[in-house]
Amino acid sequence: MITVLCGGVGAAKFLEGLIALDQSQEIVAITNVGDDDVMHGLYICPDLDTITYTLSGAVNHQTGWGLANESWRTMERLKGLGGKVWFQLGDLDLATHLFRSERLREGATLEQVTKEISDNAGLKLKLLPATNDKIRTKLELVHPSGETESTSFQEYFVKYQHKPIVKDVFYVGSKSASLSPSVIEALEESERIIIAPSNPILSIGPILAIPKIAETIARRRSDVVAISPIVDGKALKGPADKVLEAFGYPASALGVAQYYRDYISRLIIDQIDSNSIDQIESLGVRVVATNTIMTTIDSKISLAALALTSYER
Template sequence: MICVLSGGVGAAKFLRGLRGSNLDQQIVAIVNTGDDDRFHSLAVSPDIDTVTYTLAGLSNDSLGWGVKDETFVAMQELTALGGESWFSLGDRDLATHLYRTDRLNEKATLSEVTAEIASKRNVGIEILPMSNDPVRTRILLCSGGTTREVSFQEYFVKQRHQERILEVNYRGAETATAAPRVLDSIAEAEVIIIAPSNPILSIKPILAIDEIAKAVIKRRSSTVFVSPIVGGKAIKGPAESNLRDLFGDASLVSVARIYEDFASGIVIDHRDSEAKSELESLGYRVLLTDTMMTTRAKEEALAEATVDFAKAGAVN
């Protein structure tokens, strides 16, 4: 079994690559829920949905979020009514949130609901929310000399991640426990891969749950991460500016330091080869490969190379 710690878009492509590869192994994705939120009372789980839609062949690749062939009738009408519509939910996408909200109201857990949707969508891998307890990524922003704490979605979607981050907190993580099967999957996996996701906003919320962190630390020799930074740039989203805001630079070394206790291997892009020796001096094994998943074939090649690399270092 291969276990993947996962955020949204980048992780989803990596998981699709894993599923499409010749590895023929069970895949378990442990997905960040720190971005989960309520909109108009509906329970929205952005990373779980991105992973599910991508694996179901339903992702809207031109938008980068939501469902393909989507309509926005409800949101257009809501705008006409003067409602809050900055977090745009397509009509097909709404069905997911209506279903989830209904099931949660019936006292199903997020784990159960996620598995039900994944099964209906035929995603072919096991998708686990990191926790059934609420963990909420809150971001302390600084603009014009004043600070304020906002939700992940407000920062990411409403403010288009333009403002400077002072601090990120994972509210609830201190008391949250891992969802069912999360700790077992980490313990039993042949290798553990931290997907090319934003380290601060997507992966650290998962590792902020103490028992998950401890489980991964125990498997450090079998854990590798795929760098979300290529040539000093984030492949997608605000990872680069986040790293700069919090660590002063967006270097691979900054990312490597975040994962120091958790991973023993790092997969970086050819164009970052000059960082190799510095990463090795931090104690990492380093794989140089093509990390830009611009085609399905490249997703699969990266997934296979990453798993092989992880296996080579794994001590069980």
């Protein structure tokens, strides 16, 4: 069994490679739920859906999220009604949220619904929410105007397009979140644990904020490898670089290593960042430098293969 701690887009691409690698072990994706939100009464799980859509080949490749061949009739009419439309829900995408919301109301756990959706999509991995309990990532923002605001992740990320400065992040509910037997089994029994190239603070942070997960990952540090989502001082997507800096870490592979140092024994960084190898290894983290930019299926497979062999280095 191989367990991957996952955010959305970057994790989904990495999982594509890991699945295509076709190694013999079961793959388990323990996925961030801190971005989950209720919109218009519907239960939205952006990271779970991005992984499902990507791995089933249904994703919109232009955006990296949402569905291909999407239409927006509901949103267009909602706009006419004066409704909230900054979080765009496509007509096809809506079906996922209707299905999930109904099943949750019927008493299913998020893990059960996620299994139903991922089985329906034919996914060749076990997709698990980090917890069935509610964790919500809350941000303290400073707008360009100087005004401060406390927001949900989606407000920061989508409504404000991650432009405000992040002063602080809270993972509300994480301390009391419980783990399902499947999550515990994956964390304890997996031969290797991989932290996907996702936003350390905003995507992996909510997972590590669950005390039982943090303890287990720290205890299994020698089996844990992360892939840096920061290349040449910049996030490949989203605000990971800015948020690391806001928390006092350098916006670099070194910053990622500093953030994860208690949890990982190995870090895969981009070859362009090779000059930071010595500094990272001085933290007690072995470094493997390679091409980490996943543009083709071959580059995804290579990165996944390297993550599995990195322990031998």
